[in-house]
Amino acid sequence: MSTPLRPIGHHAETIDPDLWDSIKHQIDEITGLDAATIVILIGIVIVALPVAVIVLAAKKRKADTTRNRTP
Numbered sequence: 840m841s842t843p844l845r846p847i848g849h850h851a852e853t854i855d856p857d858l859w860d861s862i863k864h865q866i867d868e869i870t871g872l873d874a875a876t877i878v879i880l881i882g883i884v885i886v887a888l889p890v891a892v893i894v895l896a897a898k899k900r901k902a903d904t905t906r907n908r909t910p
Contacts, residue, residue, distance in 0.1 A: 870877060 866877070872880075
């Protein structure tokens with residue numbers, strides 16, 4: 840009797856090769872971009888989002904401090 844917590848083995852690879860080829864083909868068809876270009880774009884987005892949040896928070900903080908000044 841097998842234990843329910845034992846992983847089910849169906850491939851030696853970490854991902855089904857046929858499924859990966861299908862996904863990769865669809866991404867290539869939709870974007871029309873090279874894999875390296877997609878990786879670079881995703882990297883830019885990952886870096887740009889936190890930087891944008893920090894910049895917006897700093898602007899809001901500056902606006903709040905200038906608005907709350909008493910003459």
